[in-house]
Amino acid sequence: MPRVSFAPPSLCVTFLLLLARLLPSLPPTVRDVDVPPLFRERFILSGYRPVGLSWRSYVLSLFQIHNETLNVWSHLLAAVCVVTRFLAFTGPEGQGFSVDVSSLPLVLYVVSAITYLSCSAAAHLLQSHSEEAHYSLFFLDYVGVAVYQYGCALALCLYSSDAAWTQRFWQIFLPAAALLAWFSCAASCYAKLRFRRPYPLHRKLCQVVPMGVAYLLDISPIAHRLSTCSWTGNPALPLHFLQVVLFLLSAFFFSCPIPERFSPGSFDLFGHAHQLFHVLLSFCTLAQQEALFQDFLWRRPALVREFGEERLLLACASFPCLTLCCTMTALAMRRRARAQLLKEQT
Template identity: 90%
Template structure:
C-alpha cells in the first residue's frame, strides 16, 4: 500500500505556477548556424537567442540561460556594487563627503562607471533583436566605454597624481590628450563594427584594441608614476591601484584572445568563454579602481582647490559632458550609416 506524505509542498513547487505566469516560456536557444553571421562569435556553437523576437522576449531573457547571460549579469551586478559602495562612502557613516568642486570629479567617475556597465549590459541583453538594434546597441556600448575612459582619466589626474607628474610635460597635456583618445576609441570601435564582416580580419581587432590600449597607457600614467616612485606602505591606495592594473591586463588578454573556447569549441558556450572572463575581470578591476580612488580622494581633497584652482577644476569637469556629447554624435552618425548600409543590402 503506498504511503501518503503529509509534508507541505516545497516552496519551489508552490511558486513554480506563479513564475510560469510571471515569466512565460521563452523561445529555446539555437545553434550558431540558426542565426545570421553578424550575431555569431568564433568557437561559440550554441546558446544563441533567435533573431527577430519581440523586445519583451529579450528583456525577459535576463532570467534565461544563454551564451550572453553571464555577460549581462556580471556588469549589472558590478553597477549595483559601484552605486552601493559610493552611497556607503558618502553616507552618514562615510568620510564626511559633501558635493562641491573638489568632489565633482569623483561623482563624474562613478557616473561614468555606472554608464559603461549599464550600456554594456543593455547591449548584450538586447542585441539579438535585429541587425539595426545590434549595431545601435553596440555603438551605445562604445560610447559608454569612451565615457568611462575619460571619467577615469579625469579622476586619476586630479586625485591619483603627485606634484612631480603634474608638472611634467605629460601632466600638462594629459586631459586634452585623454579626451581625444577616448573619442578616437569610440570612433574606431564604431567604424570597425560597421566596416568588417565575419570572418573578421586581424586588423579589425587591431582597430579596436590599439586606440583603447594607447588611451589606457596614457590614463594610467599618473598611477604608474606613483607605483614606481612611492613607497606602497605609505599609502593604502597603491596596492589597490596595482591590483586594478593586473586585473585590467588580464581582462585585455581575454578580450583580445578567444581563450579557452579556441581549444575546445562548443565546451564554453554558456559558461567560461573569453568575453565572459573579460567582463568578470573588468568588473573587479572597476571595483578595485573605485576603492583606490576613494582613498586618493581623501588624500588629495584638502589641497585640491589650492593646487589646481576652482576655475581649472570646473573647466576640467565641464570637458566631461563635452566628450560625452562628441561620442554620442559620432555613434548616432555611425548608426545612420549602418541603417543606410542595411537598406542597400536589402534591395
Template identity: 90%
Template sequence: MPRVSFAPPSLCLTFLPLLHRLLPSLPPTVRDVDVPPLFRERFILAGYRPVGLSWRCYVLSLFQIHNETLNVWSHLLAAVCVVMRLMAFTGPEGQGFSVDASSLPLVLYVFSAITYLSCSAAAHLLQSHSEQAHYSLFFLDYVGVAVYQYGCALALCLYSSSTAWTQSMLGQVFLPAAALLAWLSCTACCYAKLRFRRPYPLHRKLCQVLPMGVAYLLDISPVAHRLSTCSWTSNSALPLHFLQVVLFLLSAFFFSCPVPERFSPGSFDIVGHGHQLFHILLSLCTLAQQEALFRDFLWRRPALVREFGEQRLLLACASFPCLTLCCAITAFAMRRKAQAQLMKEQR
C-alpha cells in the same frame, strides 16, 4: 498518527498560472548555424538565442542560460557593487562627504563606471533582437566605454597624481589628450563594427585595440608615475592601483585573444570563453580602481582646491558632458549609416 498533506495551498494554485503568464517559457538556445553571421562568435558553437523574438523575451533571457548570461550578470553585479560601495563611502568613512568642486570628479567617475557597466550589460542582453538592434546597442556600448575612459582620466589626474607629474608637460596636456583619445576610441570601435564583416580580418581588431591601448597608456600615466617613484607602503591606495593595472592587462589579453575556446571549440560556449573572462576581470579591475580612488580622494581632498583652483576643477568637470555628447553624436551618426546599409542590403 496524523497524516501530513503535501498538496500545494490554493493561493499557490492561483499564483502559479499568473506567474507563468508573466514569465513565459523562452525558446531554447540554438547553434551558430541557426543565427545570421553577424551574431556569431568565433569558436562559440552553441548557446545562441534565436533572432527576431520580442523585446520581452530578450529581457527575460536575463534568467536563461545562454552564451551571454555571464557577460550580462558580471557587469550588472559589478554596477550594483559600485553603487553600494559609493553609498557606504558617503557615510562616516567619507569624512563628511558632500558634492562640491573637490568631490565632483569622483562623482563623475562613479557615474562613468555605472554607465559603461550598464551599457555593456544592455548590449549583451538585447543585441540578438535584430541586426539594427545589434549595431545600435554595441554603438551605445562603445559610448559607455569612452565615457568610462574619460571618467577614469579625470579622476586619476586630480586624485592619483603626484605634484611632479601634474607640473610636467604631460600633466599639462593630459585632460585634452585624454578626451580626444576617448572620442577616437569610440569612433574607431563604431567604425570597425560597421565596416568589417565575418570572418573578421586582423586589422578590425587592431582598429579597436590600438586607440583604446594608447588611451589606456595615457590615462594610467599618473598612477604609473606614482608606482615608480613612491614607496608602496606610504599610501594604502598604491597596492590597489597595482592590482587594477594587472587586472586590466589580463582583461585586455582575453579581449584580444579568443582563448581558451580557440583550443577546444564548443567546450566553453556557456562558461569560460574569453569574452566572459574579459568581462569578469574588467569588473574586478573597476572595483579595485574605485577603492583606490576613494582612498586617493581622502588623501588629496584637503589640498585639491588650493592646488588646482575651484574654477579649473569645475572647467575640467564641464568637459565630461561635452565628451559624452560628442561620443553620443558619433554613435548616432554611425547608427544612421548602419540603418542605411541594412536597408540597402535588403533591396
C-alpha cells in the same frame, strides 16, 4: 493514524501558476548556424538566442541560460556594487562627503563607471533583437567605454597623481585623454560597421590599438606613482597595482579567444574569453574605485589650492562635452548602419 500529505499548499500552487503566466517560457537557445553571421562568435557553437523575438523576450532572457548570460550579469552586479560602495562612502557614516568642486571629479568617475557597465549589460542583453539593434546597442556600448575612459583619466589626474607628474603633464593630459577617448569610440564604431565575418586582423587592431594608447595615457599618473613612491603606509598603491594587473588580464582575454579556441563548443555557456574579460574588468573597476576613494581622502584638502577652482570646473565641464561628442558619433554611425542594412535588403 493521520495521513501525511506531501502536496504543496494551495497558495504556493496559485503563486507558481501566476508566475508561469507572468514569465512565459522562452524559446530554447539555438546553434550558431541558426542565427545570421553578424551574431556569431568564433568557436562559440551554441547558446544563441533566436533573432527577431519581441523586446520583452530579450529582457526576460536575463533569467535564461545562454551564451550572453554571464556577460550581462557580471556588469549588472558590478554596477550595483559601484553604487552601493559609493553610497557607503558618502553616507552618514562615511567620510563627511559633500558635493563641491573638489569632489565633483569623483562623482563624474562613478557616473562614468555606471554608464559603461549599464551600456555593456544592455548591449549584450538586447542585441539579438535585430541587425539594426545589434549595431545600435554596441555603438552605445562603445560610447559607454569612451565615457569611462575619460572619467578614469579625470579622476586619476586630479586625485592619484603626485606633484612631480602634475607639474609636467597636467596641461596636456586631459585634452589628450579626451581626444583619445573619442577616437577609440569612433574607431570601434567604424570597425564594427566596416568589417564582416570572418573578421580580418585589422578589425581587432582598430579596436585594441586606440583603446590601448588611451589606457597607457590614462594610467600614466599611476605608473609614475607606482615606480617612484613607497608603498608603505599608502593603502591606495596596492589597489592601483591590482587594478592594473586585472586590466592587463582582461585585455588579454578581449584580444584572444582563449580557452574556446582550443575546445570549440566546450565553453559556450560559461568560461569563454569574453566572459572572462567581463568578469576581470568588473573586478578591475571595483579595485580602481576603492583606490580612488583612498586617493580622494589624500588629495581633496589641497585640491582647490593646487589646481584652482576655475580649472577644476573647466576640467569637469569637458566630461559632458566628450559624452555629447561620442553620442553624436555613435548616432551618425547608426544612420550609416541603417542605410547599409536597407541597401542590402533591396
